[in-house]
Structure formats: C-alpha cells, structure tokens
Amino acid sequence: MASIISRNVNKLRFLNSRLAQCRSPMPSPPIPDRTLPLLQPALPLGIGIQSFAMYQRCLFSTSTATVNPENQGDANSGEGEKSGESNKSSDGGRAVRGGPISWLSFLLLVATGAGVLFYYDREKKQHIEEINNASKAVKQGPSAGKAAIGGPFNLINHDGKKVTDRDFLGKWTLIYFGFTHCPDICPDELQKLATAVDKIKEKAGIEIVPVFISVDPERDTVEQVREYVKEFHPKLIGLTGTSDEVRSVARAYRVYYMKTAEEDSDYLVDHSIVMYLMSPNMQFVKFFGKNNDVDALADGIVKEIKQYKKQ
Known part of the structure; x- marks a missing residue:
C-alpha cells in the first residue's frame, strides 16, 4: 500500500x-x-x-x-514572396528611387529647355528690333557712313607739273589706279571711264574730271604717262611720282599694288581695280568696281551726285 x-x-x-x-x-x-x-x-x-x-x-x-519554426520559416518566406511581388508591382508603376532619370526629372528638363529657348528667341527679336529702331533714328549727314578714303597727295601730272589734291577742289573727280604696261584690264577700265564721263556730260550736264594715277613709278615716267592717257580721253589727267609719293597716295586711298613675276625689265603689277568718285571738296563719295558696265557706272555716278546735292 x-x-x-x-x-x-x-x-x-x-x-x-x-x-x-x-x-x-x-x-x-x-x-x-x-x-x-x-x-x-x-x-x-x-x-x-x-x-x-x-x-x-x-x-x-x-x-x-506555439509556432513551428519550420512553419514560421515558410510563413516568413511566403511573406517575403508576397512583399517581393508587391515591390515588383509597385516598381512597375513608378521609377525605382535612386535611378538615373525619373519621369518627373525628365519633364522638368524638357520644360527648362523650352523656357531657355523661348527666352533666347525673345531676347534675339528684341535686340534686332532695337538695332532697327536705332538705325532708323540716325539722321543721314554728309559724313554718315563714309569710309576713311582719300587724303592729301603730291604728284606730277603728264605735263611735268606738280599737282596736289587741292588742285581738284570744286570739281567732281573720278580716279583710277593702274599702270601703262597693263596688257588688258587697265585699257578696258580706262575706256569704260572715258565713255561714262561723256555720257554723264551728255545726259545730266555734269562735268567729271577723269584722273589716272600710276602704281608703277619705276617705268611710268612723265613722257610714258602722257603718251598713254591721250589714247583714251582728251581730258584724262595722268599722275605719277616717286616711289614714296605713289606709296603714300595708294595708302591714303586704300589701294593694293605689288609687282608680280619679273623677267629682266618686264613685269606686271597686281593692283586693285576700283574707281573712286570724289566730291568737289575732295571727299570720298563712293567706289565702283569692275563689275559695273558703262551704263551702270554712269547711272551710279549721276545718282550719287544728285543725292549728295540734296544733303
């Protein structure tokens, strides 16, 4: 018991x-x-x-x-899978944080670029309009828009007399720079100049003094220039001088000239092919290039003279 x-x-x-x-x-x-x-x-x-x-x-x-550890692990894995699925679904709807570009930043970039382009275009138009208004407000005067061409000179004419720029005051002058040994261009341009001077005299009654200035002082002596100018027009004045005097007047009129191929004493001179219209006070008015024919040259000179007289 x-x-x-x-x-x-x-x-x-x-x-x-x-x-x-x-x-x-x-x-x-x-x-x-x-x-x-x-x-x-x-x-x-x-x-x-x-x-x-x-x-x-x-x-x-x-x-x-009590929860079984194995079941708890399965549950946690199930929750992890669910959370992963939810993260995947949420990732499909929006950009992952920390990515390089999101939709919001892209839209902001596009908006900023459009704003910059609009601002630049507006400023450009405003600047152009201001320039146009300023140009319209400027009153045209005798010296407005005139290039710094021309100036005093001392040369010798085809008669051997000293000539300065003051000898041409009170006259309309048309000046051409060349040389007497020029094979074709200078003769063509001087012939055009002489014909235009006669047309201006005939149609407008304006007398123009034609002037030829040599850029080859080594060969263009007074006698050489005299024989050369009388072939084109009886009123054509030929001028020459020393190398320094020719260089000075060429610099004043912005004329380019340079010797080219030289063989013994025969050579050519490369130079500007321009005619300068000078007013009665020896001020530069306008230049005419090689592209003007006789009619264009004559009409252009008459137009410039009429406009000059209105000022």
Missing part, C-alpha cells in the same frame, strides 16, 4: 512539474493526443482529475499558441 501511495505521489510531482513548465514563457512542443491514454491508466480514479484536466487544457493552449 505504501509503495502504491509513493508511486502516486511521484506521478503527481511529475504532473506538477509539467504544469510549471506550462506556466513558464518558454514554449514547449505539443504532446500528441495518443499520449493521453497512456497517462490515464497510470492515475487512480478520482485522484488528480482536476489537475490532469488543467494540464490537458494547458497542453492544448500551448500547442495552438
């Missing part, structure tokens, strides 16, 4: 220890239902029934509240 009581006491102690474990925060693995039949025969009827019922409820509550 005593041995039976001691066994029952040991069993109750075991049950109490299990109940204590149920009350502790540490989870315990669930006990399958098949263990209950094994425990029930070991307990006498009417002894510890309430304790066993409490123990059974504790086991059931613990088993439902």
Whole structure:
C-alpha cells in the first residue's frame, strides 16, 4: 500500500512539474493526443482529475499558441514572396528611387529647355528690333557712313607739273589706279571711264574730271604717262611720282599694288581695280568696281551726285 501511495505521489510531482513548465514563457512542443491514454491508466480514479484536466487544457493552449519554426520559416518566406511581388508591382508603376532619370526629372528638363529657348528667341527679336529702331533714328549727314578714303597727295601730272589734291577742289573727280604696261584690264577700265564721263556730260550736264594715277613709278615716267592717257580721253589727267609719293597716295586711298613675276625689265603689277568718285571738296563719295558696265557706272555716278546735292 505504501509503495502504491509513493508511486502516486511521484506521478503527481511529475504532473506538477509539467504544469510549471506550462506556466513558464518558454514554449514547449505539443504532446500528441495518443499520449493521453497512456497517462490515464497510470492515475487512480478520482485522484488528480482536476489537475490532469488543467494540464490537458494547458497542453492544448500551448500547442495552438506555439509556432513551428519550420512553419514560421515558410510563413516568413511566403511573406517575403508576397512583399517581393508587391515591390515588383509597385516598381512597375513608378521609377525605382535612386535611378538615373525619373519621369518627373525628365519633364522638368524638357520644360527648362523650352523656357531657355523661348527666352533666347525673345531676347534675339528684341535686340534686332532695337538695332532697327536705332538705325532708323540716325539722321543721314554728309559724313554718315563714309569710309576713311582719300587724303592729301603730291604728284606730277603728264605735263611735268606738280599737282596736289587741292588742285581738284570744286570739281567732281573720278580716279583710277593702274599702270601703262597693263596688257588688258587697265585699257578696258580706262575706256569704260572715258565713255561714262561723256555720257554723264551728255545726259545730266555734269562735268567729271577723269584722273589716272600710276602704281608703277619705276617705268611710268612723265613722257610714258602722257603718251598713254591721250589714247583714251582728251581730258584724262595722268599722275605719277616717286616711289614714296605713289606709296603714300595708294595708302591714303586704300589701294593694293605689288609687282608680280619679273623677267629682266618686264613685269606686271597686281593692283586693285576700283574707281573712286570724289566730291568737289575732295571727299570720298563712293567706289565702283569692275563689275559695273558703262551704263551702270554712269547711272551710279549721276545718282550719287544728285543725292549728295540734296544733303
């Protein structure tokens, strides 16, 4: 009898220890239902029934509240997959933060570029309009738009007399620079000049003094120039001088000239092909190039003289 009581006491102690474990925060693995039949025969009827019922409820509550680590890992992996899917779905709708370009930054860039182009175009139009207004506001005067061409000179005419720029004051003068050994260009231009002078005299009644200035002082002596100018027009005045004097007048009228291929004493002189119209006070009015024929030259000179007289 005593041995039976001691066994029952040991069993109750075991049950109490299990109940204590149920009350502790540490989870315990669930006990399958098949263990209950094994425990029930070991307990006498009417002894510890309430304790066993409490123990059974504790086991059931613990088993439902405790999460299996493997199941928890699966759950976490499932949640990770769901969160990954949600991230993928959200990534499809908007740019990933930290990417190189987003739609918002692209739109801002386009808007900024359009604004810059609009501002530049407006400023350009405004600047052009200001220039046009300023040019219209400027009053044309005798010296407006005139190039710094012309100036004093000292040369010798084809009669061997000293001539300066002051000898031509009070007359309209048309000056051409060339040389007497010129094979074709100078004769053509001087013939055009002489014909235009006669046409101006005939149509407009304006007398123009034609002048030829040599840029080859080494060969164009007074006698050479005299024989040359009388072939084109009786009123054509030929001028020559020393190398320094010719260089000075060419510089004043912005005339280019230079010797080219030289073979013994025969050479050519490359020079500007321009006619200069000078006013009665020996001020530059306009130049006429090689592209003007006789009619264009005559009409251009008459037009410039009429406009000059209106000022």
